[in-house]
Amino acid sequence: MDLSFSAEEEAFRGEVQAFLKEKLRPELSAKMKLGGAPSKAEMEEWHALLNERGWLANHWPKEYGGAGWTPVKKFIFELESELAFAPRIVPFGVSMLAPVLIKYGSDAQKKHWLPRILDGSDWWCQGYSEPGAGSDLASLKTSAVREGDHYIVNGQKAWTTMAQHADMIFCLVRTSKEGKRQEGISFLLIDMKTAGIDVKPVITIEGGHEVNEVFFTDVKVPIENLVGEENKGWTYAKYLLTYERTNIAGIGGSIALLGHLKQAARKRKKHGKPLLDEPYFAARVARVEIALENMKTTNLRVLADVAAGGAPGAESSLLKIKGTVIYQELTSLMRRAMGAYAAPYFPEAADEGFNGQVGPDEALHAAEDYFNHRKLSIFGGSNEIQRNIVSKMMLGL
Amino acid sequence: MEILIEDHQMLLNSATGYLAKKQSVAAFRALRDGDEPLGYDATAYRQMADLGWMGLVLPEEYGGSDFGYRAAGLIAEQMGRNLTAMPFVSTAILSATILREIGGDMLTEWGMKIAMGECVVALAIDEGAKHRPGQIKTQAVRDGDGYLLSGDKSFIADGMGADRLIVSAMLEGELTLFWLDPLEACFGTSCCDIAPQKLLDHRNYASFYIKNCRLNENTLIAKGEVAEKALAKALCAGRAVVAAEQLGMAKECAARTVEYLNTRKQFGVLIGVFQTLQHRMAHLYCEIEQTSSLVAQALNAIDENAEECEKLSRAAKAKVAKLGKLATEEAVQMHGGIGMTDELDLGLFMKRDRVLTEFLGDAACHIEWLLREQKI
Incomplete structure (x- = not known):
């Protein structure tokens, strides 16, 4: 590919579209379209449908039950899924842990954990950040001390997404205080039901519960749950960060949201005319649309590079910065388009049978969506950190 | 300063x-x-x-x-x-x-x-998502020595439990202000009711609908030019004072962020030493000072009954909408994950800011007025 897809890739796109049309429940995509978050049951439902088709672990090698897709196919799948307002594949088990296990895990670990990710037996969460170790992840303090055939883990993890649903957590823990900070970190798999683990919800500004604090007090972890070698965890974590981040800009989600925004702004009237015809508003929409069109091409360039065997390095930082800024502007415009109709606060709006709304459907989650997505420029390495990476890696500054 | x-x-x-x-x-x-x-x-x-x-x-x-x-x-x-x-x-x-x-x-x-x-006296002027006090649908007609009032009002600040409501309506093609006692209005019947509106900022808001509600003669407090003038002055004052409130919120968010930059350590240093953050805070500081000037100027113009008070109060309201967004978004971003939590106060500021931006008209509404009326 250069900046367009091959005939074979286009055919694959058709296949994905047909699958989405057939399998994605209209009620679920309608809910997602209005900015609603899928429930655990809905995520499980979607995972099961994908797994049935063999598309859940689409980027895993075939020998482990994956589809062995190329980065281009994976990108097409994600793009089309976002355009159709399908739930995203929950990344923790399938996309974050599995590649590490496949590359660095023991045979026994692969044999035990990979099938359980596929069939949904285990829901995973990620234990990386800590209160004092956010952007500066290597300063993490949660400790694991070897005692016989166990590690004893003590400490605290922060911003643990979906910990409230998880059966397992993969954690970065400190096993040594000697030498460089990065060289004393290990990668441990911990059962969330172990005694001494305490999960506390963290409510975010829009009122939602996505993230948690996870406390560890003398938690016993069998040594066979160590991945790879002791004190090499940083290498494994870094491998994850360079692994397949070609869709980090979330182009599909932005294209879909832009379409939704324009539709809503056409319906909304200002002085008797569609809001979208109002120059002040239209100019902002046009600006973000240009940025998005532009982003599509940049994304394809990065993808073409990867398809030709390159590894996305600091380019994924570029994709993340630009992509999140675009998405945040779209949520901001959606909220603007709804005006005061976006101001009502309905935490119960996600519940079924809710009919207390004032104003159009699009207004229901407009504010919640805007506030919630302030996180995009913070998590997964804040945009400030991404700019540091660009300065260092691309510019040599 | x-x-x-x-x-x-x-x-x-x-x-x-x-x-x-x-x-x-x-x-x-x-x-x-x-x-x-x-x-x-x-x-x-x-x-x-x-x-x-x-x-x-x-x-x-x-x-x-x-x-x-x-x-x-x-x-x-x-x-x-x-x-x-x-x-x-x-x-x-x-x-x-x-x-x-x-x-x-x-x-x-x-x-x-x-x-x-x-x-508590609340002003009921808005009827939909956007503030359009000059384009209202609420109608009053004469009925003997009184009036029959019909219409919908929403986003009435402090409307629940208010002792009186000042309601704008059209009577004989003229803007009219009615002085409504909620206890005497027919609220709670099948044709009229008032209900709380829960907004993001968790304050008291009400909306009501009313159909052929009979009002006494003395409930009409202003009509025509008198009503236009009184409402215009009140809106000027409201915009400028709300702008001052939003300005205070922006200042508080900036102050808390500076404090955080001076206490939070990453990579072994206070994050306030990073020039990229310093420059953004400096930019915010300049915007706050510029907005402070505009808000003060608008408030003084109202005190002096100056002709520019409408223009200045609209400019201040539009300017502060931009400032509030910048200040609250930067505060959350520079605090990082902790800024996203309900436990920290920044989200409360952010949500209140967005509601106030809509209240009495958003930036687009006022900029459009300035373009039109000032022939810019």
Whole structure:
């Protein structure tokens, strides 16, 4: 590919579209379209449908039950899924842990954990950040001390997404205080039901519960749950960060949201005319649309590079910065388009049978969506950190 | 960089002291979590009146202090910094200004009550998602010696439990203001009702619909030019004072962020040493100072009854909408994950800011007016 897809890739796109049309429940995509978050049951439902088709672990090698897709196919799948307002594949088990296990895990670990990710037996969460170790992840303090055939883990993890649903957590823990900070970190798999683990919800500004604090007090972890070698965890974590981040800009989600925004702004009237015809508003929409069109091409360039065997390095930082800024502007415009109709606060709006709304459907989650997505420029390495990476890696500054 | 006249400085000192002690963000949080239906603390409301804040824009002979709008803006700014929830803008600014403009018996009776903190009077003008006080559908028709009122009103600040509602309606093709006693209106019947509106900022808002509700003759308090003039003045005042409140919120977010940059360590250093963050805070500082000037200018123009007060109050409201967005978004971003939590106060500022941006018209609404009316 250069900046367009091959005939074979286009055919694959058709296949994905047909699958989405057939399998994605209209009620679920309608809910997602209005900015609603899928429930655990809905995520499980979607995972099961994908797994049935063999598309859940689409980027895993075939020998482990994956589809062995190329980065281009994976990108097409994600793009089309976002355009159709399908739930995203929950990344923790399938996309974050599995590649590490496949590359660095023991045979026994692969044999035990990979099938359980596929069939949904285990829901995973990620234990990386800590209160004092956010952007500066290597300063993490949660400790694991070897005692016989166990590690004893003590400490605290922060911003643990979906910990409230998880059966397992993969954690970065400190096993040594000697030498460089990065060289004393290990990668441990911990059962969330172990005694001494305490999960506390963290409510975010829009009122939602996505993230948690996870406390560890003398938690016993069998040594066979160590991945790879002791004190090499940083290498494994870094491998994850360079692994397949070609869709980090979330182009599909932005294209879909832009379409939704324009539709809503056409319906909304200002002085008797569609809001979208109002120059002040239209100019902002046009600006973000240009940025998005532009982003599509940049994304394809990065993808073409990867398809030709390159590894996305600091380019994924570029994709993340630009992509999140675009998405945040779209949520901001959606909220603007709804005006005061976006101001009502309905935490119960996600519940079924809710009919207390004032104003159009699009207004229901407009504010919640805007506030919630302030996180995009913070998590997964804040945009400030991404700019540091660009300065260092691309510019040599 | 503020130099205030002595009276204003004293007022400001008493406001910072009282609000920090009694009406801080913690007090607002307690109201929110306690689901207080009024959205404010009635005892504190009386205390605020005792401090003279409810009568700032009312003449002395009606129980006020006539300190003026600039003074009211100073108070509102401090309320913004503390997220104080009080029927201040609704009653002491919007309604008091209308009464002051109308004068007569209404001002004699109700001016005093407002100044004493004995009543809440809410202004019911908005009818939909956007603030369009000049394009209303609520209609009144004459019915013997009274009127029949029909229409929908929404986003009425402090409307639930208010002692009186000032309702805008069209009567014989003219803008008219009615003085509605909620207890005498037919609320709660099948054709008329009032209900709370729960907005992001967890304050007291109401919406009502009314159909052929019979009003007495004396409920009409202004019609035609008098009503237009009184409402225009009240809206000027409301915009400028709300802008002051939002300005206070932006200042508070900036101050808290500077403090965080000076305490949070990553990579072994305070994050405040990073130049990229320093420059962004410097930019925010400049924007805050520019906005402070515009807000002060608008408030002074209202006090001086200057012709530019409409233009300036709209410009200030539009400018502060941009500032509020910048300040709250930067505060959350620079605090990182912790800034996203409900436990930290920044989200409360962000949500209140967005509601105030809509209240009395957003930036687009005012910029459009400036373009049209000023022939820019």
